[in-house]
Amino acid sequence: MIMRTLIISLLSIGVIAAPSAALAANEPIQPIEAAKPKNADMVELGKMLFFDPRLSKSGFISCNSCHNLSMGGTDNLPTSIGHKWHEGPISAPTVLNSSMNLAQFWDGRAKDLKEQAGGPIANPGEMGFTHELAVDVLRSIPEYRTRFKQLFRSDKIDIGMVTDAIAAFEETLVTPDSRFDKWLKGDKKALNQTELEGYKLFKESGCTSCHNGAAVGGGSFQKFGIHEPYKTTSKAEGRFAVTGKDADRFMFKVPTLRNVELTYPYFHDGAAATLEEAVDTMGRLQLGRTFNKEENAKIVAFLKTLTGKQPEFKLPILPPSTNETPRPKPFG
Amino acid sequence: MIMRTLIISLLSIGVIAAPSAALAANEPIQPIEAAKPKNADMVELGKMLFFDPRLSKSGFISCNSCHNLSMGGTDNLPTSIGHKWHEGPISAPTVLNSSMNLAQFWDGRAKDLKEQAGGPIANPGEMGFTHELAVDVLRSIPEYRTRFKQLFRSDKIDIGMVTDAIAAFEETLVTPDSRFDKWLKGDKKALNQTELEGYKLFKESGCTSCHNGAAVGGGSFQKFGIHEPYKTTSKAEGRFAVTGKDADRFMFKVPTLRNVELTYPYFHDGAAATLEEAVDTMGRLQLGRTFNKEENAKIVAFLKTLTGKQPEFKLPILPPSTNETPRPKPFG
Incomplete structure (x- = not known):
């Protein structure tokens, strides 16, 4: 009884939000919360x-x-x-x-x-x-x-x-309040049917095995080119450059998919100009699966719901150099 | 009597500000007023x-x-x-x-x-x-x-x-409320003695014959190098490039001195790294006068009072490109 009262109290003052927390807890992607700057x-x-x-x-x-x-x-x-x-x-x-x-x-x-x-x-x-x-x-x-x-x-x-x-x-450059976050927190109308189907496909195809958590990625290194090799002119070899281990060749940090609508072009070599192309490549190379046009469009529609509130701040005014300041050397 | 009442009324509601208006009217430099965007x-x-x-x-x-x-x-x-x-x-x-x-x-x-x-x-x-x-x-x-x-x-x-x-x-990028503007508008304490003496010297030496008005410049084209030629490796010939007239060779637009503390380096070729150097060159070439170290310092002190309130606004968030957007060609 005391526990029940406590929970009801916490609910009423908004410390815990039952429906949203319950919903989000079952999902591989978690809502992203605004930064709370310490200083x-x-x-x-x-x-x-x-x-x-x-x-x-x-x-x-x-x-x-x-x-x-x-x-x-x-x-x-x-x-x-x-x-x-x-x-x-x-x-x-x-x-x-x-x-x-x-x-x-x-x-x-x-x-x-x-x-x-x-x-x-x-x-x-x-x-x-x-x-x-x-x-x-x-x-x-x-x-x-x-x-x-x-x-x-x-x-x-x-x-x-x-x-x-x-x-x-x-650390303050966090982008909460995307439509997908609203949906995660219980606003069922935040996504339309296509976007929801895209999310379902995203999960069921295995995308969330790497693109998960609050950042929808960023949590692991993974080999780029599992089912077939990634063809690129880029010389970057990923994690191998850090560890020197053969097993780390073409292991790259899984990028966050938050705001992916804004962060084109895609992949470490920037070779995929569009989200459609990126989804197609990821499906084939990482999951061994070719998404048809309709499936691809659904996943892309879902991905665009990950665009959050962009950081808002005043353009900083910088203090001027002094006579003692070393001058820049743009052409030297 | 009616007129007197009207003036007192206008004074009381701030439509006219008698002491400041009177003071500024006698000066070759006028206060700069914040922009009033129409749209x-x-x-x-x-x-x-x-x-x-x-x-x-x-x-x-x-x-x-x-x-x-x-x-x-x-x-x-x-x-x-x-x-x-x-x-x-x-x-x-x-x-x-x-x-x-x-x-x-x-x-x-x-x-x-x-x-x-x-x-x-x-x-x-x-x-x-x-x-x-x-x-x-x-x-x-x-x-x-x-x-x-x-x-x-x-x-x-x-x-x-x-x-x-x-x-x-x-047009909104106007910088009012510099210390010099405050002084122009009647705040006698806005400038210290050195700055005031610098302003006096600036006027009396003839700087204000070109650097005048609300922008402290920007109102005319003038020949750079009157008393002695300006030595530069720059090929820019000023107004001559527009008119083709020999008389316009080395005629340049007089730059505004508003915020001159922030807009280093100086002159059309950016050859003067410091305000001290710029003041010295302008004195010799334009006025036929060598400012001694103390005079130079006073003028520089005055010039630094022209730094106004910088435009304040939020960094704009730009809409993303679409699949149809032509891609940039940085290296092509």
């Missing part, structure tokens, strides 16, 4: 750094250049453009919901967002800078000095602080 | 287009790439980076308060913002696209079709509509 000042600093092209040698490329938050947290290009228009070897994964990945990069070579954030800054084919020079730029700008000091209680700035702040911002 | 939906569409890199051939460069609204509406580079990392021939002028310029571009070859907006899209060394292809991209995206239809009452989209919308957004 708003850290997030704000991270946002500034995310948008600051002075972290690149050229002064032209910021994190947002390839993880464009106007466009689903990616650049919508097959492979990315880096310093001096370098053609990157791989397609930029979305930064949206990336905090839920088991590791970062397609090959998982960074264990978390903090470790990831340092990579592109120092990659000659991406931002083309060094951690030391990037930090020198920030140190020369009074507003950055003040913000770092307030947050880290230190007069110095180091790259670990920079990547801490960027990661804190990126 | 909020048009501004919103223009903002989306301003941030949309799909108006470039590469899908990577947007208006905001070189007129970065996080950084004073410019790229803070001596010359800009264009398609395939092309090195531009000239320094990107700020888009802030640009609606007040007598014409657009350093040589004034576009009569207004609408005419300007089409230039970079089709410039092979900037966005590298064509107007036709840019419009094809927009036509393929349902949300853009809907927005254009609502605004222009037409099923078609043409480049004139695109540049109308971009110009409408750019």
